[in-house]
């Protein structure tokens with residue numbers, strides 16, 4: 444539904460929102476509580492200009508790169524310099540002179556670095572201790588002529604960027620996928636942290652970023668990346684997607700939402716996945732199957748193959764998704780049960796044999812039968 448209104452800057456506007464009306468109204472209110480697109484753009488350009496003016500006044504060199512990159516990187520550098528300045532003051536206050544000295548040395552490296560791309564690529568780690576150490580080491584190992592900090596192989600592909608209708612956050616979140624791991628890279632920001640945390644991302648000190656290792660119950664990494672991007676977009680963040688395909692998925696809004704209940708199978712047992720706080724699933728599992736066992740390394744319950752009938756009930760009643768391997772195994776177990784039914788004639792035969800024996804040993808019955816025939 445299209446909502447019309449007046450932005451806080453006084454300009455009229457309209458916004459198309461999807462979903463139940465009671466959800467849309469507050470979103471529309473929020474939308475109009477912000478300046479209109481043109482005013483926001485103007486404000487951002489003014490901020491860039493202010494930062495560029497301040498940089499010139501401080502004697503910082505012009506950055507190199509595309510116009511957009513330079514504008515963004517100038518802001519990153521301005522924020523970084525301010526942060527480092529605060530750190531130096533704080534360290535001096537604690538009489539940690541050696542550390543304060545290291546940070547000012549690092550500041551000098553920053554001042555000498557003119558590649559806008561370098562600031563953008565490293566923006567999430569620039570103010571972090573380990574990165575500062577690395578930068579200092581790299582600098583010391585270089586000859587004075589070639590003074591620039593080694594840049595890790597990170598790059599934002601502007602072609603893969605998606606923007607919300609209302610950008611309220613600076614810069615761009617970069618999402619990367621390597622095999623089943625997703626990284627979300629951005630500067631330190633509380634709104635960002637709340638969103639990634641809700642999507643089950645956790646901080647990885649080693650990667651210097653938030654990450655999610657996709658387990659079975661997380662589904663496909665691409666779906667999780669797109670789901671995160673959707674949340675970030677509605678939080679006002681621009682996002683750089685890891686691929687053309689995921690960017691398309693975001694634009695079309697097509698992805699498999701995270702499903703929390705899963706049945707998987709290994710070579711030795713079924714695995715049942717659900718969330719820790721999912722009490723109904725837990726009770727149903729113990730009611731419908733025997734010997735479910737918690738596996739700490741796998742973070743799931745394992746259930747013997749013999750319990751497949753109970754699992755079928757669980758799947759039917761509790762909306763569990765079934766992985767390909769588990770589906771194969773369920774079919775196999777059912778077929779085994781059906782072929783086991785063919786064994787039944789053996790038991791019947793045994794009963795017959797016993798019955799015959801009974802008849803033979805019960806002389807009265809045999810005699811009366813024989814007598815009837817004889818007569």
Ligand SMILES: [Zn+2]
Nearest residue numbers: 452454479482
């Ligand atoms: Zn306006």
